[in-house]
Amino acid sequence: MIDAPGPFLRALFDKAVEVADPMRSLAAHLPPRPEGRVLVIGAGKASARMAEAVEAAWGPCEGLVITRYGHARPCRGIDIVEAAHPVPDQAGVAATTRMLALLEGLGPDDFVLALISGGASALLVAPAEGLTLEEKQAVNAALLGSGAPIDQMNTLRKHLSRVKGGQLAAAAWPARMLALMISDVPGDDPAFIGSGPTVGDASTAADARAVIARWQVPVPDSVMRILAGKTGVVPPGDERLSRTENRIYAAPAQSLAAAAEVARAAGCDVRLLGDALEGEARAIAAEQARLALSLRDAMAPGDPPILLLSGGELTVTRRGDGIGGPNAEFCLAMALALNGMPGINAIACDTDGVDGAAEVAGALIGPETLDGHRDAAEQALARNDAHAFFGRIGAQVVTGPTLTNVNDFRAILIRK
Numbered sequence: 001m002i003d004a005p006g007p008f009l010r011a012l013f014d015k016a017v018e019v020a021d022p023m024r025s026l027a028a029h030l031p032p033r034p035e036g037r038v039l040v041i042g043a044g045k046a047s048a049r050m051a052e053a054v055e056a057a058w059g060p061c062e063g064l065v066i067t068r069y070g071h072a073r074p075c076r077g078i079d080i081v082e083a084a085h086p087v088p089d090q091a092g093v094a095a096t097t098r099m100l101a102l103l104e105g106l107g108p109d110d111f112v113l114a115l116i117s118g119g120a121s122a123l124l125v126a127p128a129e130g131l132t133l134e135e136k137q138a139v140n141a142a143l144l145g146s147g148a149p150i151d152q153m154n155t156l157r158k159h160l161s162r163v164k165g166g167q168l169a170a171a172a173w174p175a176r177m178l179a180l181m182i183s184d185v186p187g188d189d190p191a192f193i194g195s196g197p198t199v200g201d202a203s204t205a206a207d208a209r210a211v212i213a214r215w216q217v218p219v220p221d222s223v224m225r226i227l228a229g230k231t232g233v234v235p236p237g238d239e240r241l242s243r244t245e246n247r248i249y250a251a252p253a254q255s256l257a258a259a260a261e262v263a264r265a266a267g268c269d270v271r272l273l274g275d276a277l278e279g280e281a282r283a284i285a286a287e288q289a290r291l292a293l294s295l296r297d298a299m300a301p302g303d304p305p306i307l308l309l310s311g312g313e314l315t316v317t318r319r320g321d322g323i324g325g326p327n328a329e330f331c332l333a334m335a336l337a338l339n340g341m342p343g344i345n346a347i348a349c350d351t352d353g354v355d356g357a358a359e360v361a362g363a364l365i366g367p368e369t370l371d372g373h374r375d376a377a378e379q380a381l382a383r384n385d386a387h388a389f390f391g392r393i394g395a396q397v398v399t400g401p402t403l404t405n406v407n408d409f410r411a412i413l414i415r416k
Contacts, residue, residue: 002266002305005345005413006364010397012307012411013349013361015262016255020182020351020404022046026053029180029249033058034111039175040078041065041099041168042115043123044194045352046182048073048080049403050115064102065115066095066123068354071401085122086357087140092125093133096163100126103168106175108243114168114177118184118352118405120194121154126162128226135220136160144357147317148215149278150185154195159208159231160223161195166234166241168197173240183251184352184407186276186312190246199246200236205229252276252311252406255351259411260309268307268413277312281326282333282381284314289337292344292412299416308412316356322385325356327408328396331363332386334412335370336377342367343415349397352405355387361397362409363390 002008019025040054040063048067052075055061060077068085083092106112127136139160143153158165169177179198181190191199205227212219212227234241252275260270277284288308295306314326324332327348338344349355349362363386370377373393380389390396 002413002415005366008266009345009347009364009411009413012259012262013347013397013409016259016409017351017402017404019258020250020255020406022050022053022404023056025250026050026180027057029247030054030057031178037110038113039063039102039106039110040113040115041102043120044117044182044405045071045085045119045354046117046404047115047120050117050180051075051078051080054113054115064095064099066092066099068119068123071403073403083123085119086144087137088122088125088133090133092123096124096126100163100171103171106172108174110175112172112175112177114179114198116179116194116197117182118194118407120197121157121164124163124168124194124197128160128162128231130226131160131222135222139217139219139223142217142219145318146215146217147280147315148211149315150313151192152211152215154192155203156208156211157195158201158203158233159205159227162232164195164197165201166196166199166238167232169244170234170238170240174243177244179244179246181246181248182405183248184313184405186278188248188251190248198244200238200241201233202236203233205231250406255406255409256309256311263307268305270307270309273308273310275311277310277314279314281314281316281329285330285333286337288412289334292414293338293341296341296343296414296416299414301416303416306414308414310410311407313407316384318384320383320385322380322383323358323388324384324386325350325358327355327362328360328386328390329381329384330410331365332377332381332389335365336381340367340370344412346410346412347397348408348410350408351402353399353402358387360387361399363395363397365395369393369395
């Protein structure tokens with residue numbers, strides 16, 4: 001019997017985050033510490049926690065890791081630098097320049113451990129020749145409001161960088177490199193985790209131009225000049241990548257499986273809708289609301305609760321001037337679609353604790369969410385202002401930095 005659906009759903013989310021904590025999961029994927037010079041580099045919202053886990057296993061190490069403001073962890077040797085996310089800043093530029101300098105002059109007997117997680121696209125900042133930081137910031141901001149899926153955003157980012165699309169690994173050549181990754185992208189393609197700084201990329205400047213056209217991304221003239229020629233991405237098979245191994249060791253599927261195990265132990269009939277869902281948040285919410293309503297209608301008295309689980313990365317096309325990430329917008333659109341139907345509760349959160357640009361993981365909804373608030377909810381959805389709405393009614397999920405990042409987590413609990 002699940003008497004408190006809100007706390008139950010929050011416990012499922014907490015379990016999903018817990019199993020992806022690098023301090024619990026990374027050490028099993030580390031080789032014995034190599035002889036000779038060992039250099040640890042990395043970037044992403046989970047990278048400082050990953051570095052902390054490395055030093056817990058290997059002891060103090062030389063290196064540099066770039067993470068989001070507020071996500072630093074204590075390390076004894078690795079230098080942890082904080083920078084801006086999701087729009088890059090000068091701190092990210094300076095730290096990336098230092099990282100590239102560390103990689104200069106490495107030899108074949110040296111070993112580089114790269115720690116990559118979601119967020120590295122904004123934190124590893126080395127604009128392509130002819131592109132200023134301000135122009136790069138404008139492109140990033142435009143991409144975030146365009147509704148483009150993460151793989152499309154990262155395709156463009158790679159061709160406007162001197163470090164993405166395999167260029168970080170190429171800079172370490174001829175040293176040996178192991179890249180350990182936490183996936184936050186649908187499909188777990190390493191080429192799109194953090195824009196693939198250690199992974200060869202087959203896309204072209206023409207593909208990047210197609211992203212601009214398809215998603216109507218406003219860009220400065222300098223971007224089109226850069227994309228008119230050959231960019232720096234490193235193609236698969238390039239000799240400079242021959243000594244690099246890329247390994248995903250934590251992914252959304254593992255976190256959903258852990259949450260499912262807890263739910264089954266509580267007597268739920270668990271149904272997985274997929275760990276790689278993409279699309280407009282409000283559209284996916286309406287679709288899942290219809291499914292939840294049909295399942296509830298078909299339930300008989302005494303049937304076990306049904307739990308719908310899904311992961312992936314939804315997007316928001318900016319239509320207004322509000323504050324709302326894809327998880328909060330999903331919850332708001334679902335609440336409106338369910339219209340107070342008894343017996344259905346849901347949670348949607350980003351596992352890194354940051355939904356969009358807000359320091360909020362997501363939200364919880366139930367039959368009471370719209371009580372006296374329907375007009376305000378409709379107005380908030382029209383303005384992309386879901387976080388403000390849930391803040392006013394006290395339904396936000398606030399975790400602080402979780403120090404991991406395995407994408408979005410959504411759970412819908414259905415009871416007769």
